[in-house]
Every structure is written in structure tokens, then in C-alpha cells.
Amino acid sequence: xxxxxxxxxxxxxxxxxxxxxxxxxxxxxxxxxxxxxxxxxxxxxxxxxxxxxxxxxxxxxxxxxxxxxxxxxxxxxxxxxxxxxxxxxxxxxxxxxxxxxxxxxxxxxxxxxxxxxxxxxxxxxxxxxxxxxxxxxxxxxxxxxxxxxxxxxxxxxxxxxxxxxxxxxxxxxxxxxxxxxxxxxxxxxxxxxxxxxxxxxxxxxxxxxxxxxxxxxxxxxxxxxxxxxxxxxxxxxxxxxxxxxxxxxxxxxxxxxxxxxxxxxxxxxxxxxxxxxxxxxxxxxxxxxxxxxxxxxxxxxxxxxxxxxxxxxxxxxxxxxxxxxxxxxxxxxxxxxxxxxxxxxxxxxx
Amino acid sequence: xxxxxxxxxxxxxxxxxxxxxxxxxxxxxxxxxxxxxxxxxxxxxxxxxxxxxxxxxxxxxxxxxxxxxxxxxxxxxxxxxxxxxxxxxxxxxxxxxxxxxxxxxxxxxxxxxxxxxxxxxxxxxxxxxxxxxxxxxxxxxxxxxxxxxxxxxxxxxxxxxxxxxxxxxxxxxxxxxxxxxxxxxxxxxxxxxxxxxxxxxxxxxxxxxxxxxxxxxxxxxxxxxxxxxxxxxxxxxxxxxxxxxxxxxxxxxxxxxxxxxxxxxxxxxxxxxxxxxxxxxxxxxxxxxxxxxxxxxxxxxxxxxxxxxxxxxxxxxxxxxxxxxxxxxxxxxxxxxxxxxxxxxxxxxx
DNA sequence: GGTGTAATTTAAAACGTTGTAAATTTCCGA
DNA sequence: TCGGAAATTTACAACGTTTTAAATTACACC
Numbered sequence: 078x079x080x081x082x083x084x085x086x087x088x089x090x091x092x093x094x095x096x097x098x099x100x101x102x103x104x105x106x107x108x109x110x111x112x113x114x115x116x117x118x119x120x121x122x123x124x125x126x127x128x129x130x131x132x133x134x135x136x137x138x139x140x141x142x143x144x145x146x147x148x149x150x151x152x153x154x155x156x157x158x159x160x161x162x163x164x165x166x167x168x169x170x171x172x173x174x175x176x177x178x179x180x181x182x183x184x185x186x187x188x189x190x191x192x193x194x195x196x197x198x199x200x201x202x203x204x205x206x207x208x209x210x211x212x213x214x215x216x217x218x219x220x221x222x223x224x225x226x227x228x229x230x231x232x233x234x235x236x237x238x239x240x241x242x243x244x245x246x247x248x249x250x251x252x253x254x255x256x257x258x259x260x261x262x263x264x265x266x267x268x269x270x271x272x273x274x275x276x277x278x279x280x281x282x283x284x285x286x287x288x289x290x291x292x293x294x295x296x297x298x299x300x301x302x303x304x305x306x307x308x309x310x311x312x313x314x315x316x317x318x319x320x321x322x323x324x325x326x327x328x329x330x331x332x333x334x335x336x337x338x339x340x341x342x343x344x345x346x347x348x349x350x351x352x353x354x355x356x357x358x359x360x361x362x363x364x365x366x367x368x369x370x371x372x373x374x375x376x377x378x379x380x381x382x383x384x385x386x387x388x389x390x391x392x393x394x395x396x397x398x399x400x401x402x403x404x405x406x407x408x409x410x411x412x413x414x415x416x417x418x419x420x421x422x423x424x425x426x427x
Numbered sequence: 428x429x430x431x432x433x434x435x436x437x438x439x440x441x442x443x444x445x446x447x448x449x450x451x452x453x454x455x456x457x458x459x460x461x462x463x464x465x466x467x468x469x470x471x472x473x474x475x476x477x478x479x480x481x482x483x484x485x486x487x488x489x490x491x492x493x494x495x496x497x498x499x500x501x502x503x504x505x506x507x508x509x510x511x512x513x514x515x516x517x518x519x520x521x522x523x524x525x526x527x528x529x530x531x532x533x534x535x536x537x538x539x540x541x542x543x544x545x546x547x548x549x550x551x552x553x554x555x556x557x558x559x560x561x562x563x564x565x566x567x568x569x570x571x572x573x574x575x576x577x578x579x580x581x582x583x584x585x586x587x588x589x590x591x592x593x594x595x596x597x598x599x600x601x602x603x604x605x606x607x608x609x610x611x612x613x614x615x616x617x618x619x620x621x622x623x624x625x626x627x628x629x630x631x632x633x634x635x636x637x638x639x640x641x642x643x644x645x646x647x648x649x650x651x652x653x654x655x656x657x658x659x660x661x662x663x664x665x666x667x668x669x670x671x672x673x674x675x676x677x678x679x680x681x682x683x684x685x686x687x688x689x690x691x692x693x694x695x696x697x698x699x700x701x702x703x704x705x706x707x708x709x710x711x712x713x714x715x716x717x718x719x720x721x722x723x724x725x726x727x728x729x730x731x732x733x734x735x736x737x738x739x740x741x742x743x744x745x746x747x748x749x750x751x752x753x754x755x756x757x758x759x760x761x762x763x764x765x766x767x768x769x770x771x772x773x774x775x776x777x
Numbered sequence: 778g779g780t781g782t783a784a785t786t787t788a789a790a791a792c793g794t795t796g797t798a799a800a801t802t803t804c805c806g807a
Numbered sequence: 808t809c810g811g812a813a814a815t816t817t818a819c820a821a822c823g824t825t826t827t828a829a830a831t832t833a834c835a836c837c
Contacts, residue, residue: 098563100793111817116795126815143562147500148793151822156497163524173524174513177543190564193527193543212493213448214540320729346726349699353730376696379670380703450823461787466825476785498823501792 099142107136119144155216159184159402160209161193162202162220162229172391175373176243179395180219187403189216203228210236217402219243223254223288239405241398241414244288253405253414255397257389259289259343261420263296266341266369266387271300273367275339277307281323281347283316293343309337316343320350327354331366342370345377348384387420394418449490457486469494505566509534509752510559511543512552512570512579522741525723526593529745530569537753539566553578560586567752569593573604573638589755591748591764594638603755603764605747607739609639609693611770613646616691616719616737621650623717625689627657631673631697633666643693659687666693670700677704681716692720695727698734737770744768 101119105112110129118125118133119142136142150156161180163173177191184191192215194205202220206229209215220229221243233240234250241253263280270278280297283290294310301308314326327350330336342348348370352362360366362383372378372386401414451469455462460479468475468483469492486492500506511530513523527541534541542565544555552570556579559565570579571593583590584600591603613630620628630647633640644660651658664676677700680686692698698720702712710716712733722728722736751764 098561102793112793113795113818114816116793117816120795124815129815141561145501145793146562146564147497147506148822149795150497151495151501151792151824152794152796154822191543193541211448211491212496214496320726321732324730346730349730376670380674380696380699382671452823462823463788463825464786466823467786470825474785479785495823498792499825501794501822502824502826504792 098145099140100145101142103140104133104136104142107140108132154213156213157188158190158192158215159217159219159399160215161191162205162218163193164202164220164222172373175391176219176221176395176398179392179397180399181395182392183396183399183403189403203232206232210238217241217406219398219402224286225288225291227288239402241402241405243394243398246288251412251415253401253411255394255401255416255418256289257394258417258419259292260296260299262343262371262387262389263293263341264300265296265420266371267297267300267339268304269369269385270339270341270367271304271306273339275306275337275367277309277335277337278339278341279309279311279337280341281314281316281343281351282310283343285315297341316347320346323347323350324354324357327351328357331355331358331360338366340366340368342368344371345373348377349381352381352384389420390418448495449492450495451492453490454483454486454492457490458482504563506563507538508540508542508565509567509569509749510565511541512555512568513543514552514570514572522723525741526569526571526745526748529742529747530749531745532742533746533749533753539753553582556582560588567591567756569748569752574636575638575641577638589752591752591755593744593748596638601762601765603751603761605744605751605766605768606639607744608767608769609642610646610649612693612721612737612739613643613691614650615646615770616721617647617650617689618654619719619735620689620691620717621654621656623689625656625687625717627659627685627687628689628691629659629661629687630691631664631666631693631701632660633693635665647691666697670696673697673700674704674707677701678707681705681708681710688716690716690718692718694721695724698727699731702731702734739770740768 101112101115104110104115108115108129110118110133114125114129115133118130119137121130146157159180161173161177173193177193180191194209194214206218206220209218210232216239218233218238218240219242220240223230223242223244223246225247227242227246230240230242230246230248230252234248234252239253241255243255245254245256246252267278267280278297278301280293282293282297297308297310311326311330314323323346327340331354340348340351342351348368351368355362355366362368362381367385369385369387370377371389373389373391377384378386397416397418401416405411405414451462451465454460454465458465458479460468460483464475464479465483468480469487471480496507509530511523511527523543527543530541544559544564556568556570559568560582566589568583568588568590569592570590573580573592573594573596575597577592577596580590580592580596580598580602584598584602589603591605593605595604595606596602617628617630628647628651630643632643632647647658647660661676661680664673673696677690681704690698690701692701698718701718705712705716712718712731717735719735719737720727721739723739723741727734728736747766747768751766755761755764
């Protein structure tokens with residue numbers, strides 16, 4: 078760098094702190110190049126000579142240039158933003174945050190920012206999706222807890238908006254998704270209970286309207302039928318029920334005749350509530366009954382190591398969703414962007 | 428609306444679905460006004476006549492006009508975004524999400540969007556703050572878990588960037604904050620234990636580097652000294668320790684001579700871990716020992732109603748932080764924007 | 778009817794970036 | 808030394824909004 082350029086740099090740096098951010102214009106003036114050239118050089122366009130490319134990059138680094146996202150967005154129409162739709166039910170025990178962990182990892186080296194659109198405000202989730210589509214608030218969307226004919230998915234498909242769901246649907250049009258194999262979870266968990274010699278198993282299922290209710294029920298019933306063991310499924314209760322309802326139900330039921338002695342709990346809160354309900358009746362884990370729970374954080378096994386758990390790796394799911402979404406935005410075919418993550422390992426579906 | 432305008436509307440609406448979003452230009456063409464006039468009319472500028480103001484608003488509503496945030500941001504330099512810095516330690520039990528709940532409520536009727544900058548990526552929290560300041564990624568910042576001389580606060584103060592912390596600091600320059608009265612919590616909780624006849628109390632304190640460590644210690648010690656009761660404070664443990672460490676410590680300690688029988692737990696996880704550790708030794712809550720815990724979600728009291736709790740209203744804190752931040756952005760003096768929320772009620776400090 | 782003033786509307790520039798199309802320079806062989 | 812293609816650089820317009828300053832219209836008064 079020549080002496081005059083050095084002083085130009087010094088000048089511009091002081092400009093930064095005084096006036097405002099350095100822009101392409103700043104660099105253009107410092108290097109004596111045109112704004113367009115600078116833009117191309119920074120974008121590593123092919124028609125720029127290697128020497129100027131290097132020089133521009135050097136100066137940009139020197140003065141700490143960062144492109145103005147608002148201007149880029151206005152010009153290109155792309156936001157460089159990925160939005161996560163967060164549902165109130167995902168709050169507890171960091172469900173949402175675990176996924177975001179993985180998402181952040183997937184987007185780390187990219188120019189994408191991760192923004193969370195909490196659904197906390199009154200409106201339904203569909204409104205939020207609509208708003209994001211119509212305002213172009215993001216280049217892609219991620220959300221979970223899908224229903225078989227999820228209205229959010231329908232809306233996004235109709236508008237050709239890139240998205241990845243956590244959970245499958247039953248639309249004939251394919252879309253990108255990452256899902257946990259809840260059939261395998263319920264099947265495996267229930268088999269373990271039976272293997273421990275439990276005579277009557279039960280399961281706290283997700284709300285009926287969610288897709289993974291079906292998978293879990295199927296896994297549970299398959300294990301039950303294979304072993305020919307007794308079972309029951311609480312009708313008035315689901316995984317979204319408040320913990321006290323679960324606790325009270327378990328307490329009440331375990332005092333009645335012919336109670337279940339094997340619990341499949343697809344959530345950590347339900348497992349804790351079950352333990353409390355049972356111990357209220359003087360029943361102790363591993364002695365009078367067993368639990369196999371789905372574990373998504375380290376909390377449960379830390380507090381209650383006696384609960385047997387099957388792991389669902391939410392950060393991994395988040396990371397997968399991030400990667401799939403990037404590929405979807407880049408134009409890849411949705412049907413090639415699906416993943417089913419097993420209890421132990423993840424593998425892409427064909 | 429005249430018939431020609433009606434058809435103009437129809438035309439523009441079909442334009443929307445075909446081409447792209449309606450802009451000021453769309454409305455200008457439809458009404459025959461200039462773009463400037465439309466902009467002013469929508470902004471309710473005083474020099475616009477009431478009749479055109481109404482007409483423009485009507486047309487805008489009709490075609491579902493929404494201002495382009497990128498363009499607004501580019502022109503005005505304001506992002507209309509409030510950013511929340513999320514710390515990994517805030518994940519569990521929806522600490523962060525509770526606060527966001529309140530924030531969302533505070534920003535609901537405003538034009539502000541709430542975006543979460545997860546600190547999940549390797550970098551320190553300070554880097555994130557720096558990035559947000561230098562890129563103008565937001566108009567204001569919110570974060571928690573302050574240290575007495577928090578480097579994030581220092582950086583923001585130096586740059587005159589609007590922010591509100593959850594937690595106090597010891598800088599001489601005042602800044603906006605919302606804090607929970609942890610002195611009152613620890614004092615009250617410990618007094619309750621003593622009132623139940625417990626002979627030796629203990630407390631699991633937050634990490635020493637955080638400001639609220641001091642307040643809590645002070646509250647605890649004040650209650651201890653007033654009652655002249657025995658106490659101990661675990662040195663190798665804090666509120667951020669993994670649950671199993673807390674559980675193991677409690678189990679070990681309760682088997683040694685002269686164990687504490689009254690636990691002040693400033694977190695729900697630590698309370699659950701304590702219960703488990705004690706019950707491993709055959710000790711039962713309310714009989715051989717008592718717990719008074721800080722409750723931030725409904726989870727703990729639902730699962731374990733026998734734990735006595737003192738409530739910290741995080742959504743309320745979030746909402747307060749949101750409101751204060753808006754006022755700070757609007758230019759109000761930072762020293763007037765502080766709040767200390769008590770265990771029962773919140774009141775502004777003078 | 779003309780004049781001055783207030784009320785209302787407008788054109789033009791700007792924010793920082795990128796895409797298009799044109800201009801300039803470089804380099805080669807004749 | 809010169810044409811001409813290739814390589815490199817450039818000017819200009821545009822994205823949709825707000826702001827500044829200027830233009831137009833309306834109104835009241837003499």
C-alpha cells in the first residue's frame with residue numbers, strides 16, 4: 078500500500094468514528110476505483126483483476142467495511158434472514174432453544190441471520206406465516222409441530238415459499254422436512270418396559286391433531302401387540318396438558334384397580350410429573366413401576382438418573398433443518414430435502 | 428370512491444398477485460397523487476388535507492399496502508428492530524422465552540420487530556453487541572445476567588446505544604434497567620425457612636461474577652443474622668452448575684454430620700435437584716427439611732406443590748424492559764428508566 | 778381583479794447496493 | 808504501428824422510502 082493510500086486509510090478510519098459507517102463509496106474514494114468495481118471486487122466477480130480484487134479486500138478489511146443489509150435487501154429483494162416460528166408449547170425445557178442452537182450452527186458461516194418470530198402475540202401461527210410471506214420478512218421459514226394437513230404448510234406451498242418443517246405432513250405435494258422417528262421411539266420404549274417384566278403399559282400421547290400422534294400411537298401399539306401385553310391409553314390427557322393434570326391423573330389412576338406399571342413418557346415434563354404422582358401414592362420408580370422417557374435436554378437424566386431415556390437430538394435436528402433450508406433456498410428440489418432422524422442416528426431418506 | 432377508482436383498485440389488486448407488492452407508487456398511480464403526498468398521508472403528516480389523508484388510507488387498506496421495511500431502514504437509518512441477546516444459561520425452563528413473552532406484548536402495537544440474537548455461536552456476548560452496534564442491526568438491545576462492570580454495558584454506554592438490562596451494574600453512568608429484588612427474595616425465603624423451625628439454612632447462590640450474587644447473599648445473611656440461626660454456603664457450587672452436581676452435593680452433604688435442613692433455591696432446577704438428592708438419602712420434603720424456591724414458571728409448583736415458592740414474574744419484567752427501551756429510544760433520560768420489581772409487585776424507583 | 782399569505786401538493790435528491798450496458802484499457806498478431 | 812478481440816473498469820439506473828425545497832392551489836382582503 079502506497080503512503081498516500083495509508084493516509085487515505087487513516088482519514089477514512091477517523092471518518093468512521095466521526096460520521097458513520099464506511100460504504101462502498103468510502104472504499105471507492107480511497108482506492109480511486111468506481112463504486113461498481115469495488116462492489117464486484119468484494120463479491121469476487123470473475124471479471125475483476127486479481128490485483129484490484131486483493132487491494133479492495135485489503136482496504137475493506139482495514140476500515141472494517143460491512144455491507145449495509147438494508148441496501149442489499151432493497152436492491153436484491155433477498156433478506157438474508159431465516160425465520161423460526163416459535164410456538165408457546167415449545168417454550169418449556171428449551172425445546173425451541175435447542176433447535177435454535179443447531180440452526181445457529183448451520184447458519185454460522187453463511188450470511189444468514191436467524192430471527193425468531195415468537196407466536197406469543199394473540200394471532201394464530203398462520204397469520205404469522207402470512208405476514209412473513211407477504212412482507213418478504215425472510216428468505217425461508219422453519220417451524221415444528223406439524224399437523225397432517227397443516228394450514229401453514231398449505232399456505233407456504235401455494236406461495237412457493239422455501240421452508241422446512243420439523244415433522245411430517247400428509248400433503249401429496251412434497252416439502253422439505255426433518256422428523257424424529259417417533260414410531261421407533263415409542264416401539265423401542267414400550268419394548269423396554271415389557272422386557273423389564275412390566276405387565277401393563279401406558280403412554281402419554283401428543284395431542285391428536287399433530288402428525289406425530291399417529292406415529293407414536295402406532296409404535297406403541299406395535300410393541301403391545303407383538304408382546305400381547307395389556308395396555309391403556311388415557312383419553313383425557315395429552316403431552317401438552319399442564320404438569321399438574323398429568324400428575325393428578327397418574328396419582329388417581331395408580332390408586333384404582335389394575336393400574337399400569339410401565340410408562341412411556343415422550344417428554345421430560347411428563348416423566349417428572351409421573352414420578353411425582355406415583356411417589357404421592359408411595360410407589361417408587363424401578364420397584365413398583367418403570368418409566369422410559371424421551372430425553373431432549375440433559376436435565377431429566379441429571380435429576381433423575383433412574384429414569385431410562387431414549388435421546389432425541391434436537392440440536393442435530395435444528396442443524397439439519399438449517400442445512401436443508403439453505404439448499405431449498407438455493408433452488409434444490411423439495412422432495413430431495415427430507416430427513417428422518419432415528420433415536421440413535423440420522424440418515425437421509427431416499 | 429368513484430367507479431374509475433374502483434376499477435383502478437381491481438387492476439392494482441390483480442397486479443399485486445401477479446407482479447409484486449404494492450408500493451407507494453401503486454397508490455400514487457391509483458389516486459392520481461404524487462408519491463410524496465401518499466407517503467405523507469400515510470404518515471399522517473399535518474400539512475395533508477383531511478380528505479386526501481382519508482382517501483389514501485382507504486386505498487392503502489384496500490390493496491393491503493405495507494411499507495417496505497428495507498427501504499424505510501435504508502432511508503431513515505432506523506431498523507425498527509429490537510434485539511434480545513440470549514445466553515445459553517437462559518435456555519432451561521424457558522427463562523428467555525418468558526421474558527420474550529413480555530417483550531412481545533410490549534412491542535405488539537408498535538412497528539418494532541423482536542429479533543433474538545442467540546449467543547449460541549462460539550463468540551462472546553460482547554462480540555455480538557459490538558456487531559449489532561457497528562452494523563446498526565437494531566435500534567435497541569436487551570439482555571440479562573449483568574456483571575457489576577459488565578463489558579457489554581460499558582460498550583453500549585460508550586457508543587450511546589439504547590439498551591435495557593435485566594439486572595443492575597455498578598457503573599457511575601446511569602443506564603436503563605429492570606431488576607428483580609433478589610435481596611427481598613433471599614431475605615423473605617430464608618425467613619420463611621426459619622419460621623418453619625429450621626435450624627440450619629443454606630442457599631445455592633448465582634455465580635459470583637454476576638451482580639445479583641451480591642444482593643442474594645446480602646438478603647440471605649441479613650435473615651440469618653437477624654434470627655441468629657446457623658447457616659452454610661456451598662463453595663463449590665452455584666446456580667449454573669449442572670443439575671447432577673447440585674443433586675450429588677445435596678446428597679453427600681445431607682449424609683454428613685450437621686447438615687442444613689432449610690434450603691433457599693433461587694431456581695426451579697436447583698429445587699428439583701435438591702429434592703432428588705435428599706430423597707436419595709430417604710429424607711422427605713416438609714418432614715426432615717424444607718425448601719423455599721424462586722418460581723419463574725408454573726412447572727415447579729405443578730409438579731411439586733409441596734415446595735414453597737416466591738414468584739418472579741419474568742413476563743412482567745420483559746414487558747417492562749420493552750416499554751423502557753421504547754422510551755429510551757425516543758430519547759428519554761436513562762436515569763429515569765429504571766425499575767425494581769418486588770416479589771409481589773413492581774414499582775418504579777425514584 | 779389583483780395581491781399576499783396560508784394551505785396543500787409536488788419534483789428531485791438521497792440512502793447504499795447491484796445489474797445492465799457501455800466505455801476504456803490491455804494485449805496480441807499482422 | 809495499428810486493428811480488434813479480450814480483459815477490465817465504468818456510468819447510470821433502479822429498488823421504495825423520506826426529506827428538502829420549491830411549486831401550485833386556495834383563500835381572504837383590499
